[in-house]
Amino acid sequence: MTEVTVVGAGPVGLAAALAARHHGARVTVLEAGAEHRGRPGSRAIFVHRTTLDLLERISPGLGGEVAGAGLVWRTRRTLWRGREVYARTYPGPAARARFTSLPQTVVEALLRRACARAGAEIHWGDAVREIRSGPGGVELVTAAGRHWRTPCVIAADGARSQVRAGLGIPLDGTTxxxxxAVVDVAGGPGDDAAERIFHYGHPGAGGRNVLLVPFRGGWRVDVQCRPADDPGQWAATAERWLPALLPGTSGAQITWSSAYRFHQRVAAAFSDPHHRVLLAGEAAHLLPPFGARGMNSGIADAVAAADAVAAHSRAAVAAYAHTRRAAALANAHAAGQALAHLSADGPLRRTAQRAAALLAPGWDRAGRWLDRAPYGPRLRSVRY
Ligand SMILES: Cc1cc2nc3c(=O)[nH]c(=O)nc-3n(C[C@H](O)[C@H](O)[C@H](O)COP(=O)(O)OP(=O)(O)OC[C@H]3O[C@@H](n4cnc5c(N)ncnc54)[C@H](O)[C@@H]3O)c2cc1C
Structure with a gap:
């Protein structure tokens, strides 16, 4: 029987464990955090159809469970300085929703339940501190001083990956x-009233760009700060500006606030030279929330990594490392295009945006461009 050790029990590690179990492998997950830890914030709320299909494939019923736990907003709306420039409502409810919107914590809870059902063993509260890989396998040493010998590792230990650092693989790119500033607000809209709204220059936020996305149980509000702003300070004082962005809400409904920056960082290699360790998720790439490429691409990595390990060949692992790194680079590039649009630094882009806003009422294409561009191009040729 194949033996796989997964490092990290975030969404990507849990998906890797499930995918490896689906191939019949014996799976051990090593997780630094405690079993009943609370992970804060909605974080990756947008779960793509492709991800739901992958989850269904590795754990029959799971894709449907995740889809059923989320909310599908059917209307997308974009405003330019308070004036609507684009609105579209999709017919529904569709039998197979194209996505679902729910807190990452709920997805993780469902993945954990599926892992328990599938018999993946999780060791909580013991971080991997050292890693040595060789032609015959991998040795891991944990904070508690335990030594693990294993034929292969799927490393899903997040942005500050000890495994990646231990292998000396740099994370190249830019921040x-x-x-x-990002805020979760409890008590989101009902399914029929759910709309995703993007504001260019929201008058209630001093002309800053604002994204409002509903998810099951709440609203997610992202405010793009100006270069002179302190995003942490904006997040900490959200009760002051929130009512202007989401009328009828108050600071008392804020359940989480945080700040982030746009990362476009990709590991220089997705496996070690011996093809025994496969990097997946944020251990391999850091991508910004706009475009929802983080967790979705991480779960695609996880499933592909388990497929490669099940193939029992160095060539399959090398192919994994090549194709998933190419996907991450394409995602990082797409995120860069989204950022360029959101920042509108150059006069050309600013003029194009203003012209589109002027033309939008009579020219649908201009409005559609303003609506879609903040998320970067859709990548049809890569699986996230
Ligand atoms: C403020 C914020 C907003 C976000 N918004 C979005 C969004 O809108 N859309 C989106 O797609 N994504 C978003 N994300 C990103 C999303 O949360 C990540 O893409 C996702 O969590 C990545 O999953 P992962 O499993 O790769 O890593 P993680 O979720 O970080 O999981 C890594 C796991 O490894 C464990 N670990 C770490 N080190 C070790 C070790 N040495 N040994 C053992 N275990 C270890 C950690 O405890 C953790 O459980 C957001 C993130 C933040 C912080």
Whole structure:
């Protein structure tokens, strides 16, 4: 029987464990955090159809469970300085929703239940501190001093991956200066009233860009800060500006606030030289929330990594490392295009945006461009 050790029990590690169990492998997950830890914030709320299909494939019924736990907003709306420039309502409810919107914590809880059902063993509260890989396998040493020998590792230990660092693999790329404040607000809209709204220059936020996205149980509000703003300070004082962005709400409904920056960072290699360790999720790439490429692409990594390990060949792992790194680079590039649009630094882009806003009422294409561009191009050729 194949033996796989997964490092990290975030959504990507849990998906890797499930996918490996689906191939009949014996799976051990090593997780630094405690079993009943609370992970804060809605974070990756947008779960793509492709991800739901992958989850269904590795754990029959799971894709449907995740879809059923979320909310599908059917209307997308974009405003330019308070004036609507684009609105579209999709017919529904569709039998197979194209996505679902729910807090990452709920997805993780469903993945954990599925892992328990599938018999993936999770060791909580013991972080991996050292890793040595060789032609015959991998040795891991944990904070508690335990030694693990294993034929292969799927490393899903997040943005500050100890595994990646231990292998000496750099995370190349950039982090933009532009910061965002993010807030979760309890008590989102009912399914029929749910709309995703993007504001260029929201008058209630001093002309800053604002994204409002409903999810099951709440609203997610992202505010794009100006270069001189302190995003952390904006997040900490959300009760002051929130009512202007979501009328009828108050600071008392805020359940989480944080700040983030746009990362476009990709590991220089997705496996070690011996093809025994496969990096997945944020251990392999850091991508910004706009475009929802983080968790979705991480789960695609996880499933592909388990497929490669099940193939028992160095060539399959090398192919994994090549194709998933290419997907991450394409995602990072797409995120860069989204950021360029959101920042509108150059006069050309600013003029194009203003012209589109002027033309939008009579020219649908202009409105559609304003609506879609903040998320970057759709990548049809890569699986996230
Ligand atoms: C403020 C914020 C907003 C976000 N918004 C979005 C969004 O809108 N859309 C989106 O797609 N994504 C969003 N994300 C990103 C999303 O949360 C990540 O893409 C997702 O969590 C990545 O999953 P992962 O499993 O790769 O890593 P993680 O979720 O970080 O999981 C890594 C796991 O590994 C464990 N671990 C770490 N080190 C070790 C070790 N040495 N040994 C063992 N275990 C270890 C950690 O405890 C953790 O459980 C957001 C993130 C933040 C912080």
């Amino acid at each position: 933009a200066g532009t910061g965002f």
